[in-house]
Amino acid sequence: MHQKINPTQIDDRILYFLKNAGFNNPTPLQNKVFPVFFQKKDIIAGVNGARGKRTSYIVPILVNLSSHQDHTRIIVIVSEPENVRKTGREFSRHISKSSSDLVIAKLISDSMIKQELKTLSNTPDIIIGTPSRIIDHIRRENIDLSHIKTAVVDTPVNLEEDGFDQDLIFIFSKMPEKHQSLFYTDNIESVSLIEPMVKKPVIITMDEEHLQETSEMKKTDETVDLTAVEQNIQNFIKNIIEEENPDILNVYRKLFKKHTPFSKRGYLSAYLLKTACTGDKAPRRAPQRKESDPDKATLFISVGKNRRVFPKDLARLFQSKLDLEQSDIGSIKVLDSYSFMDISKKQAERAIELLNGEEFKGRKLTVNHARKRSTAPSS
Numbered sequence: 001m002h003q004k005i006n007p008t009q010i011d012d013r014i015l016y017f018l019k020n021a022g023f024n025n026p027t028p029l030q031n032k033v034f035p036v037f038f039q040k041k042d043i044i045a046g047v048n049g050a051r052g053k054r055t056s057y058i059v060p061i062l063v064n065l066s067s068h069q070d071h072t073r074i075i076v077i078v079s080e081p082e083n084v085r086k087t088g089r090e091f092s093r094h095i096s097k098s099s100s101d102l103v104i105a106k107l108i109s110d111s112m113i114k115q116e117l118k119t120l121s122n123t124p125d126i127i128i129g130t131p132s133r134i135i136d137h138i139r140r141e142n143i144d145l146s147h148i149k150t151a152v153v154d155t156p157v158n159l160e161e162d163g164f165d166q167d168l169i170f171i172f173s174k175m176p177e178k179h180q181s182l183f184y185t186d187n188i189e190s191v192s193l194i195e196p197m198v199k200k201p202v203i204i205t206m207d208e209e210h211l212q213e214t215s216e217m218k219k220t221d222e223t224v225d226l227t228a229v230e231q232n233i234q235n236f237i238k239n240i241i242e243e244e245n246p247d248i249l250n251v252y253r254k255l256f257k258k259h260t261p262f263s264k265r266g267y268l269s270a271y272l273l274k275t276a277c278t279g280d281k282a283p284r285r286a287p288q289r290k291e292s293d294p295d296k297a298t299l300f301i302s303v304g305k306n307r308r309v310f311p312k313d314l315a316r317l318f319q320s321k322l323d324l325e326q327s328d329i330g331s332i333k334v335l336d337s338y339s340f341m342d343i344s345k346k347q348a349e350r351a352i353e354l355l356n357g358e359e360f361k362g363r364k365l366t367v368n369h370a371r372k373r374s375t376a377p378s379s
Helices: 007-020 028-038 053-064 081-097 110-120 131-139 161-172 188-193 213-223 226-242 246-259 262-278 311-322 345-355
Strands: 043-046 074-078 104-107 126-129 150-154 180-185 202-205 296-301 329-334 339-344 367-369
Touching: 007 053, 007 081, 028 043, 028 053, 028 180, 028 202, 053 081, 053 150, 053 180, 074 081, 074 131, 074 161, 081 104, 081 126, 104 110, 104 131, 110 131, 126 131, 131 161, 226 262, 296 345, 311 329, 311 339, 311 345, 339 345, 345 367
Parallel strands: 043 180, 043 202, 074 126, 074 150, 104 126, 150 180
Antiparallel strands: 296 339, 296 367, 329 339
């Protein structure tokens, strides 16, 4: 059962919890998450290292949650045991200061199963755990997720690593159809893997280009005939209703949904509208990617643009640690939250051994062989 409180009470309680967490004011991420949470909409947040991530979901959960009940209403799924501990500590700190009787279960390791079973026997209001521990207790019938109101998932950079995405699908299948989901990711492009688990989510991004979107639009709308575009939109909608075959359109709609990432759908729609309104030609085919060098192996590196990393930084790091020749390093592709580097096969294992866990740009690196993406069979 959630509390019914008015907007003024919500604002007061948010400020109370934020102050306890050490924030004088909400961070940019919190400012974006809070209002959407209270609208009970699903959220996919591309955090990119933004401050106040845990607080952005802990605070509204505790504002909305009443005292202890006889079933679990909140589940928080994280990829690493240490993140279970950190998230649990932050929840506990807030709960103790608010004199609440909410019960939290932290599912960390099978070596701690006795402690986990003791907490689960008290029917916790909030469960925090890794997918493997949650699934273990589901199969043992130690937890019941049929009353979940809110599910929070803090994803790893590579959502497919160790089958994290498949574990989520299993866990979500045990929850009621009507619940709110919040996904936090450093790789917003991976949201296509999340799609089966959310309904009409609000996409929240912290990239500078998105923060500047409003001001950029003000500059450019002077060059766009807004009246003509609005009229075209109305004409398109009229044609859809009066003339188009809905079965055929449905085929295109499914293809659009399948092949366009969440974060790019708005831009692709805008591009297609611009093309239709201005009569621009269709885009040229993108150049074919060069075949990979058979003497090179591709490595995954868990750092990217959001840490102000450039290809030359990674090349310099690998050369300094491994004493490489220039010919040992091939192409380097730096994305928002992670990177790929082609390196001679004879040096690949040594690179993983020496650089996996290495401190770089304020974080410990994960360096391993890049997984080849398999092609899904057609249905």
